[in-house]
Amino acid sequence: MIDLRSDTVTLPTPEMREAIASAEVGDDVYGEDPTVNLLEEESARLLGKDAALFIPSGTMGNLAAVLTHCERGSEIILGDKSHIFLNEAGGAAALGGIQPHIIPNQKDGTLRLEDIREAIRFDDIHHPRTRLITLENTHNMCGGAALSAVYTRSVGEIAQEQGLKFHLDGARIFNAASALGVDPADLVQPLDSVMFCLSKGLGAPVGSMLCGDAEFIHRARRTRKMLGGAMRQAGLIAAAGLYALRHHLPLLTEDHRRARDLARGLADLSGISLLDLEPPSNMVYLKLDPDLPYDAAVIKEKLKGHGILIGYENLRLIRLVTHLWIRDQDIPVVIQGFKEVLS
Ligand code: TLP
Numbered sequence: 430m431i432d433l434r435s436d437t438v439t440l441p442t443p444e445m446r447e448a449i450a451s452a453e454v455g456d457d458v459y460g461e462d463p464t465v466n467l468l469e470e471e472s473a474r475l476l477g478k479d480a481a482l483f484i485p486s487g488t489m490g491n492l493a494a495v496l497t498h499c500e501r502g503s504e505i506i507l508g509d510k511s512h513i514f515l516n517e518a519g520g521a522a523a524l525g526g527i528q529p530h531i532i533p534n535q536k537d538g539t540l541r542l543e544d545i546r547e548a549i550r551f552d553d554i555h556h557p558r559t560r561l562i563t564l565e566n567t568h569n570m571c572g573g574a575a576l577s578a579v580y581t582r583s584v585g586e587i588a589q590e591q592g593l594k595f596h597l598d599g600a601r602i603f604n605a606a607s608a609l610g611v612d613p614a615d616l617v618q619p620l621d622s623v624m625f626c627l628s629k630g631l632g633a634p635v636g637s638m639l640c641g642d643a644e645f646i647h648r649a650r651r652t653r654k655m656l657g658g659a660m661r662q663a664g665l666i667a668a669a670g671l672y673a674l675r676h677h678l679p680l681l682t683e684d685h686r687r688a689r690d691l692a693r694g695l696a697d698l699s700g701i702s703l704l705d706l707e708p709p710s711n712m713v714y715l716k717l718d719p720d721l722p723y724d725a726a727v728i729k730e731k732l733k734g735h736g737i738l739i740g741y742e743n744l745r746l747i748r749l750v751t752h753l754w755i756r757d758q759d760i761p762v763v764i765q766g767f768k769e770v771l772s
Contacts, residue, residue, distance in 0.1 A: 434740040435753035452668035464664030477614030481645035490624035501526035508534035510570040538568025573712030585619025627670035694764035735766035
């Protein structure tokens with residue numbers, strides 16, 4: 430099967446499995462797992478932060494950050510297409526009593542600076558207290574858009590001016606750095622906390638990292654414990670993450686090139702149109718024409734018969750994601766599959 434549903438579907442490579450098998454481990458709740466400690470150090474260094482924390486998933490990483498920054502009854506400003514708002518089961522509200530204040534994501538994944546300023550509450554006993562601004566980079570539901578360092582800095586200035594914390598859902602921050610050709614540390618410099626995933630384009634089976642200053646990470650360690658996310662001999666999975674960070678970062682540009690090749694091949698097909706003619710990272714979004722007689726669920730089923738797995742965000746919007754296990758020779762097969770299904 431050519432599986433384009435997500436970059437979460439990657440399986441560990443044989444070399445990664447070897448790294449897992451030979452990992453040195455200890456009890457990480459006691460801080461005694463050398464492989465976890467190394468992964469945390471290398472992650473922090475890559476992003477230019479003091480410290481990092483190994484977390485079982487991206488969802489838990491974002492939640493741990495939000496719970497560490499905010500108290501009950503406070504408010505976070507975030508985009509209406511953000512993963513935290515749409516796809517994390519309302520965790521901040523359900524478990525933290527923290528209210529989302531959503532403002533529209535622009536097509537390029539940004540939030541307008543004037544919308545952010547307007548959303549910040551002034552001091553009044555009627556209001557919840559604004560505590561946090563969050564961005565997402567790359568922005569999944571905005572076509573995999575990469576947000577620039579200049580833009581992120583301008584949001585950071587508002588946060589600092591207003592005494593707010595600033596968090597990044599950087600599940601795919603290395604895709605963003607690769608797409609923009611910049612150092613990831615530059616992209617996250619103004620942020621108080623950054624979550625990134627090892628289990629997406631980097632190809633590890635499990636795990637995400639939460640990075641920030643030492644004091645924040647110290648408090649986040651307690652939050653992770655509270656959420657049941659503190660693990661014991663976690664070096665076994667941290668070893669896969671370390672392997673991914675050391676070997677797979679340069680491969681992301683290949684995923685992006687394959688996404689562009691795929692988009693180019695699909696651009697002329699009738700019945701669909703591309704969200705971006707040049708996809709910014711590893712995601713190709715396809716809109717179905719209103720007069721196409723079948724929806725994304727039908728197309729998904731038909732493509733399965735051609736050995737192709739796809740995902741959709743709604744019945745008129747398909748998402749194709751390239752990753753470590755999509756090879757050059759798969760691209761023409763997928764284009765041909767769509768041709769036949771749409772004809
Ligand atoms: N995204 C998944 C699905 O949940 C939609 C995917 O297939 O893309 N932030 C962003 C921007 C994400 O895209 C995801 C996962 C997460 C956080 C959550 O990571 P996990 O799945 O590890 O909890």
